[in-house]
Amino acid sequence: MRLLEVKSLKVYFKTQAGLVRAVDGVSLEIEKSEILGLVGESGSGKSTFGYAVMRLLPKNAVVTGEIFLEGEDLLKLPIEKMRKIRGEKIAMVFQGSMNSLNPIMRVEDQVAEPLIIHKGIDEEEAKRTARELLMQVGVNPEKAKSYPHELSGGLKQRVAIAMALALHPALLIADEPTTALDVMTQAQIMELLKTLRVEYNMSIIIISHDISLVSEVADRMAVMYAGKLAELGPTNEVVLKPVHPYTQGLIASVPKVDSFALKPASIPGDPPDPLNLPSGCRFMPRCSFARSGCESFDGTLFRVSRDHLAACLLAGERLHGRSVG
Amino acid sequence: MSARAVWKTYTSNKKGVVGLAILVFLAIIAIFAPYIAPYNPNAIDPNAILQPPSPKHIFGTNELGQDIFSLVIWGSRISLLVGFLATAVAMVVGTLVGIAAGYTGGLVDEALMRVTDFFLVVPAVVLAIVVAAVLSSSLLNVILIIGLLSWPSTARVVRSQTLVIKQLPFVEASKAAGASSFYIMRRHIFPNVMPLVYANTALTIANAIFTQAALVFLGVGDVRDISWGQILHFAYSSGAITAGYYWYAIPPGAMIVVAVLGFALTGYALDEVFNPKLKEGVVFAST
Amino acid sequence: MGEVLVEAKDLKKHFEVRRSPLDVILRRKSYIKAVDGIDLKIEKKQIVALVGESGSGKTTTGRLLIMLEKPTSGEIWFDGKRIDSASPKELRALRPRMQMIYQDPYGSLNPKLTVYQSVCEPLIVNKREHSKELVMEMLALAGLRPPERFLERYPYQLSGGQRQRVAIARAMILKPEFVVADEPVSMLDVSLRAEILGVLRQFNERLGVSFLLITHDLAVASQLAERIAVMYLGKIVEEGATRDVLSSPLHPYTQALVSVVPRIGEEKRKKLILQGEIPSARNIPSGCRFHPRCPYKKEVCARVEPELRRLNGVKVACHFAGELS
Numbered sequence: 013m014r015l016l017e018v019k020s021l022k023v024y025f026k027t028q029a030g031l032v033r034a035v036d037g038v039s040l041e042i043e044k045s046e047i048l049g050l051v052g053e054s055g056s057g058k059s060t061f062g063y064a065v066m067r068l069l070p071k072n073a074v075v076t077g078e079i080f081l082e083g084e085d086l087l088k089l090p091i092e093k094m095r096k097i098r099g100e101k102i103a104m105v106f107q108g109s110m111n112s113l114n115p116i117m118r119v120e121d122q123v124a125e126p127l128i129i130h131k132g133i134d135e136e137e138a139k140r141t142a143r144e145l146l147m148q149v150g151v152n153p154e155k156a157k158s159y160p161h162e163l164s165g166g167l168k169q170r171v172a173i174a175m176a177l178a179l180h181p182a183l184l185i186a187d188e189p190t191t192a193l194d195v196m197t198q199a200q201i202m203e204l205l206k207t208l209r210v211e212y213n214m215s216i217i218i219i220s221h222d223i224s225l226v227s228e229v230a231d232r233m234a235v236m237y238a239g240k241l242a243e244l245g246p247t248n249e250v251v252l253k254p255v256h257p258y259t260q261g262l263i264a265s266v267p268k269v270d271s272f273a274l275k276p277a278s279i280p281g282d283p284p285d286p287l288n289l290p291s292g293c294r295f296m297p298r299c300s301f302a303r304s305g306c307e308s309f310d311g312t313l314f315r316v317s318r319d320h321l322a323a324c325l326l327a328g329e330r331l332h333g334r335s336v337g
Numbered sequence: 338m339s340a341r342a343v344w345k346t347y348t349s350n351k352k353g354v355v356g357l358a359i360l361v362f363l364a365i366i367a368i369f370a371p372y373i374a375p376y377n378p379n380a381i382d383p384n385a386i387l388q389p390p391s392p393k394h395i396f397g398t399n400e401l402g403q404d405i406f407s408l409v410i411w412g413s414r415i416s417l418l419v420g421f422l423a424t425a426v427a428m429v430v431g432t433l434v435g436i437a438a439g440y441t442g443g444l445v446d447e448a449l450m451r452v453t454d455f456f457l458v459v460p461a462v463v464l465a466i467v468v469a470a471v472l473s474s475s476l477l478n479v480i481l482i483i484g485l486l487s488w489p490s491t492a493r494v495v496r497s498q499t500l501v502i503k504q505l506p507f508v509e510a511s512k513a514a515g516a517s518s519f520y521i522m523r524r525h526i527f528p529n530v531m532p533l534v535y536a537n538t539a540l541t542i543a544n545a546i547f548t549q550a551a552l553v554f555l556g557v558g559d560v561r562d563i564s565w566g567q568i569l570h571f572a573y574s575s576g577a578i579t580a581g582y583y584w585y586a587i588p589p590g591a592m593i594v595v596a597v598l599g600f601a602l603t604g605y606a607l608d609e610v611f612n613p614k615l616k617e618g619v620v621f622a623s624t
Numbered sequence: 625m626g627e628v629l630v631e632a633k634d635l636k637k638h639f640e641v642r643r644s645p646l647d648v649i650l651r652r653k654s655y656i657k658a659v660d661g662i663d664l665k666i667e668k669k670q671i672v673a674l675v676g677e678s679g680s681g682k683t684t685t686g687r688l689l690i691m692l693e694k695p696t697s698g699e700i701w702f703d704g705k706r707i708d709s710a711s712p713k714e715l716r717a718l719r720p721r722m723q724m725i726y727q728d729p730y731g732s733l734n735p736k737l738t739v740y741q742s743v744c745e746p747l748i749v750n751k752r753e754h755s756k757e758l759v760m761e762m763l764a765l766a767g768l769r770p771p772e773r774f775l776e777r778y779p780y781q782l783s784g785g786q787r788q789r790v791a792i793a794r795a796m797i798l799k800p801e802f803v804v805a806d807e808p809v810s811m812l813d814v815s816l817r818a819e820i821l822g823v824l825r826q827f828n829e830r831l832g833v834s835f836l837l838i839t840h841d842l843a844v845a846s847q848l849a850e851r852i853a854v855m856y857l858g859k860i861v862e863e864g865a866t867r868d869v870l871s872s873p874l875h876p877y878t879q880a881l882v883s884v885v886p887r888i889g890e891e892k893r894k895k896l897i898l899q900g901e902i903p904s905a906r907n908i909p910s911g912c913r914f915h916p917r918c919p920y921k922k923e924v925c926a927r928v929e930p931e932l933r934r935l936n937g938v939k940v941a942c943h944f945a946g947e948l949s
Binding site for chain 2: 690692716719720722723724726727728731732733734735736737742745746749750791794795798
């Protein structure tokens, strides 16, 4: 049985300005002990997806679809049951959580807190477990006694991860875990997630706008654009043989260490206004391969290979043996 | 935030709506006092002394036979006027001091803050009595005294906000372009500090109204001007309160409470509307 | 070899730190040696990248070069004249010729001013002629097209990338000769970075502006800079042409940084992920500053600080440069 199965998830927000279709029909699965990279620009819906799985959306959100965790549909659970699942089965490291640590609590106390509250462990034991957890994420005991403002960005992020791990969840959702961190610290955090996947036998969804960084550790990649999945598949296939023009553009536009002042590619135009989504393929206005048929394309995913899917008519053509370059 | 956005957010705040309703109510009373008050408040009626509330006199009469309802209506004018003017003084002085101290820093900041501390620490009433004894107890002086007592809190709020804004890159960018300190304070600090001042103003007005009432009650200030505090002053000094003539004290007291409540609610609502607005950010979690 | 525009000679900036009352009594002073002896040259029309982790002193160096901070010692030269001890009047005359672009697109613009007012300000402050056409010209060069559409907008109506373009237009409107760009793209989505860097390149090619590009991301440096200087704890450890330094780095620190930059499709390569974090500039290690984290450290490294020497066309400060794989 798969760990997580999301079926046709839609998250719409009712705002004063209109209906925002943040997530518009996304389906994907995650196996046990798998790292999935969920990649997209700001506004693509990737963070909203993460919040939806945790059922932490604001009141004006309308959610349809199914989210099966080990066979149980989370969206149909009563709220008390969902609360138990949060932290124990699924944990989330929120965007910028390193800056939301409680400034007046020592770091080891903050990690101990979920243990005391959820599991009812006594304080001394919880603190001991907390210190062990912090060791595992690379925060040694002297630093564990510090207050958040005494720690660097990288250490604070490790603390946030330790807090999420406290109850040994089966699934960890890390939302932009490396923003505002140096390139060396980013590499350290990515290595840490890889190690934790093995040590905790845990699946991880890494949500990020940095496709190349995530491709270093993810087993599979899901690329989102304007609320829908553009491409999904094993990492090597998605980043080395991307089919969707958006994925291709994304990879081409990332600065590379060996570009040596060469003029970079970029995707022309801007992402669509979520209040005013175009009909048909949402990427079409910016796509250099756009052709007739795209304006009525509804975003179904075509199979490029056994596990590799792309929501593009070009992929459809491939199936009929036509090479699209 | 545009004016329309402010209005929309403000009206969705229950506190703000109630507060605003009270303020409108008070404004109507004060402006249309001559039309609302049934009697000339100064008119004496020796035959109707200290009468309890009746259909003829809704709030009863005082020891001179004056209609208390009319007195309370007319009293709103001075009470509110002093509240507004004193706050205007406080706002101007407080904002200038706050920006100057916060932006300049160093010795100027230290000096201004010590002056601010002095005014915060000195008991308001004592200071007022001393000043009133030295100068005359005119209306203008009362306004100035209350203004002087109120500016420190504005100065502190403004200074804190100035310190925050000072750190933002656009301030340094302006400096890097060659702007003088005065230009920066005027063009960058001031407009970004004002939203907080609006919220602070409402609370300051509430405080000023209360302080005026307290001062006049104690006899500081011209007791010939009709104001809520003045009514209470005579309610006490004529012995009416001790004798149990409740209708003399409750109406003016209630009006003070209502006015303070109205301004306070408005102030809190404004604070919620403007605060945390310096970092123009996403409305909810990013997608 | 072009004409030198900006030069730093043995530049130092030490921040005094207040310690405990005991230290005050014993008259013990403590310093944060943010910049501890830097030589740097930037030629006319050149783009030089200054690379390092946070805490390396790179931002302070940038600010010193345009005299937003006064150096503790050393010399700063601009266009053949010494400016580190210039009077406030002389500095004010120089300001229009040297500008800065900041990292945070959200703090770079006064939220109360329109785009037009923000971009126009440097002209007004310097009592120069200002017009809508001038502003629109800059906005267009910065990639905001059609520029008329943006004049009356407020920052809250713009995306992060758009704000950064406005900030760039504002920095360029005085047609400066030298601009320090401090992490100009690190808070933007990875897919936008190439474009914004392209805008800077435009200004370099069209208006001949020299840039000091401060960044922790080697890929960003590679995208734009001809020369690169790597900083660690206040000193430059390697310096040379971008192509030379990044394709065959000689200093172990540079080697580590280059190895961890994500490379699509090469996630199995050897990554030198350094342990721990950059130490505080309050407690600079003895000998070679990098030795505690260096995988190759030998006994001499803890005793003697290596000098910056020329080797194979680059400058590097390591006792064993050239001998390490």
